[in-house]
Amino acid sequence: MAHFVVECIDCSHQAPYFPTSGACPKCGSTWREARYDYETIRQTLPLQLARRSFDLWRYKELLPVRTPNPELTMGEGGTPLIRAANLGMMLGCPHIYIKDERQGPTASFKDRQAAITIAALKEAGVAESVVASTGNVAISYSAYAARAGLKLWAFITSLVPPVKMREAALYGTQVVKVTGNYEQAKKVAADFAKQRTLYLDQGVRSIPTVESMKTVAFEIAEQLTQLLGPPTDSSNGDLPPTASLRSPDWYVQAVSGGLGPIGVMKGFDELELLGLSNSSPKYANVQAEGCAPMVQAWNDGEEVATPVITPRTHIATLATGDPGRTYTLLRERMLERNGGTFESVTDEEAFHAMHVLAKMEGISVEPATAVAFAGLFKMVRAGLVDPSDVIVVNCTGHTVPVEQSVLGDKWAYDVEYQEAQAEKQAPEDGLLAALNHVTADRYQRIAIVDDHPQVRQLIRRILQAQGEYALFEAEDGQKGIKLIRDEKPDLVILDLMMPELDGFGVLDEMKGDPDLASIPVVVVTAKELTSQEKERLSGQIDTLMQKGDFMSDELMEEVRSLTN
Ligand SMILES: *Cc1c(COP(=O)(O)O)cnc(C)c1O
Ligand SMILES: [Zn+2]
Numbered sequence: 001m002a003h004f005v006v007e008c009i010d011c012s013h014q015a016p017y018f019p020t021s022g023a024c025p026k027c028g029s030t031w032r033e034a035r036y037d038y039e040t041i042r043q044t045l046p047l048q049l050a051r052r053s054f055d056l057w058r059y060k061e062l063l064p065v066r067t068p069n070p071e072l073t074m075g076e077g078g079t080p081l082i083r084a085a086n087l088g089m090m091l092g093c094p095h096i097y098i099k100d101e102r103q104g105p106t107a108s109f110k111d112r113q114a115a116i117t118i119a120a121l122k123e124a125g126v127a128e129s130v131v132a133s134t135g136n137v138a139i140s141y142s143a144y145a146a147r148a149g150l151k152l153w154a155f156i157t158s159l160v161p162p163v164k165m166r167e168a169a170l171y172g173t174q175v176v177k178v179t180g181n182y183e184q185a186k187k188v189a190a191d192f193a194k195q196r197t198l199y200l201d202q203g204v205r206s207i208p209t210v211e212s213m214k215t216v217a218f219e220i221a222e223q224l225t226q227l228l229g230p231p232t233d234s235s236n237g238d239l240p241p242t243a244s245l246r247s248p249d250w251y252v253q254a255v256s257g258g259l260g261p262i263g264v265m266k267g268f269d270e271l272e273l274l275g276l277s278n279s280s281p282k283y284a285n286v287q288a289e290g291c292a293p294m295v296q297a298w299n300d301g302e303e304v305a306t307p308v309i310t311p312r313t314h315i316a317t318l319a320t321g322d323p324g325r326t327y328t329l330l331r332e333r334m335l336e337r338n339g340g341t342f343e344s345v346t347d348e349e350a351f352h353a354m355h356v357l358a359k360m361e362g363i364s365v366e367p368a369t370a371v372a373f374a375g376l377f378k379m380v381r382a383g384l385v386d387p388s389d390v391i392v393v394n395c396t397g398h399t400v401p402v403e404q405s406v407l408g409d410k411w412a413y414d415v416e417y418q419e420a421q422a423e424k425q426a427p428e429d430g431l432l433a434a435l436n437h438v439t440a441d442r443y444q445r446i447a448i449v450d451d452h453p454q455v456r457q458l459i460r461r462i463l464q465a466q467g468e469y470a471l472f473e474a475e476d477g478q479k480g481i482k483l484i485r486d487e488k489p490d491l492v493i494l495d496l497m498m499p500e501l502d503g504f505g506v507l508d509e510m511k512g513d514p515d516l517a518s519i520p521v522v523v524v525t526a527k528e529l530t531s532q533e534k535e536r537l538s539g540q541i542d543t544l545m546q547k548g549d550f551m552s553d554e555l556m557e558e559v560r561s562l563t564n
Contacts, residue, residue: 013025111144134316153192248391281338289346318368
């Protein structure tokens with residue numbers, strides 16, 4: 001006896017699960033969901049969890065595989081939840097966490113989907129299967145199909161970068177490159193599968209896919225609880241005694257077909273059903289502006305999304321033009337719960353977010369993933385999230401070899417090493433001098449004078465993340481004025497409250513020195529200024545910014561306008 005059944009979402013008929021029968025035997029609907037024996041699981045799972053290793057199979061009672069096969073696993077799931085302290089500081093939201101799905105076996109969150117789907121197929125004796133993909137599904141399914149000895153056909157839209165197609169082919173998958181959009185690739189795949197009577201992965205309508213994504217929710221809840229402690233009782237004493245896991249306030253994800261949020265939502269729902277959690281997050285689904293049918297429909301209050309026929313985005317991973325019923329279900333379920341939002345960002349905003357994330361948090365992602373972060377930046381700016389909110393962003397996939405368009409053409413120094421010269425000259429005349437010269441010449445020079453190391457670090461990160469600047473730092477007014485005299489920067493970013501010589505003193509000295517008087521100054525201060533102080537600053541500085549509430553973009557605009 002299986003530990004679960006599939007229930008039709010249209011007629012509620014329940015039936016056993018066979019991967020090869022994709023429709024409700026009663027009404028023919030292909031929209032079905034797995035249901036488990038929640039009463040029993042409620043009693044047993046919490047104890048079991050304590051003893052199991054941290055990968056997605058720790059939730060096996062809630063997964064549609066009868067007997068997990070240890071020979072197929074590659075350690076999928078169990079990815080870290082990383083606090084994004086620098087982003088948090090920049091955005092004024094200290095509780096931002098990154099669910100780092102890049103750390104899956106093929107570096108995207110599709111590994112969960114592939115691991116469970118291929119395990120279910122293997123268990124059912126399926127030997128050959130067909131999938132359509134915008135890239136990462138093909139790669140991930142290929143890796144697991146290789147382990148399982150299952151033959152895979154991957155129909156990939158020609159918009160997908162060739163490096164991704166080649167990776168799928170390397171695993172032994174037969175790649176079929178479909179010149180056309182993703183919807184057309186799906187159609188060709190479906191015709192092919194039908195003709196040869198092969199198993200076709202139906203995305204959201206395949207039971208293992210949605211079930212796999214639940215594990216993202218389970219892990220987030222366990223990890224947040226470990227980091228922040230169990231949920232507090234906000235509902236005045238009627239907290240069920242078993243509610244031991246914490247849910248975030250927001251789950252943010254870049255969305256293409258919408259499988260992720262559908263599955264993650266089912267996961268948080270099941271935690272509530274099991275009495276393990278007493279709240280569910282709001283969902284922020286972010287799409288690329290050039291292919292954002294869900295955002296359009298959401299904004300128009302439509303229950304059905306109008307397909308985008310020709311996606312206008314370079315981000316192929318997110319180019320699902322027709323979300324079909326997935327959008328309708330997602331919208332309906334969001335409205336029944338805590339709501340949330342659908343946002344879109346441009347490709348440029350995504351590339352920009354890619355830089356910010358890499359340079360501020362050391363996390364390199366593919367453009368599709370950066371869409372989620374760009375969406376979060378937008379939401380913060382629009383005041384949609386509360387500074388106290390706990391936000392989890394799904395870091396869905398690692399960047400493939402970085403494309404030229406992402407970096408522009410000034411990404412490396414070009415220095416020539418000449419052996420004969422290097423021997424004759426002292427080191428500082430040779431390569432190093434050349435490098436120093438390049439550095440000094442090319443960049444705008446900015447001095448940061450602030451006695452708080454974290455503030456200097458934040459400003460440095462913001463500047464480094466978004467432009468090419470030579471930065472100098474001083475930790476008090478005395479050192480600051482010496483630095484400004486020595487380096488003659490193009491701009492000074494100055495704190496007011498500092499021991500010994502404060503910011504007012506630095507300004508007085510600068511204004512009294514004809515060499516320094518014309519250097520623009522941005523004052524960044526945490527202090528509420530008195531009218532006298534404001535008077536003292538007027539005419540002396542170019543910009544006044546309040547610490548803590550400045551967004552990186554505001555600072556950058558000032559810096560750009562003052563250094564140009
Ligand atoms: C598939 C994918 C998405 C979109 O996921 P859906 O939930 O299917 O819409 C986002 N980012 C990456 C890296 C992906 O591979
Ligand atoms: Zn039915």
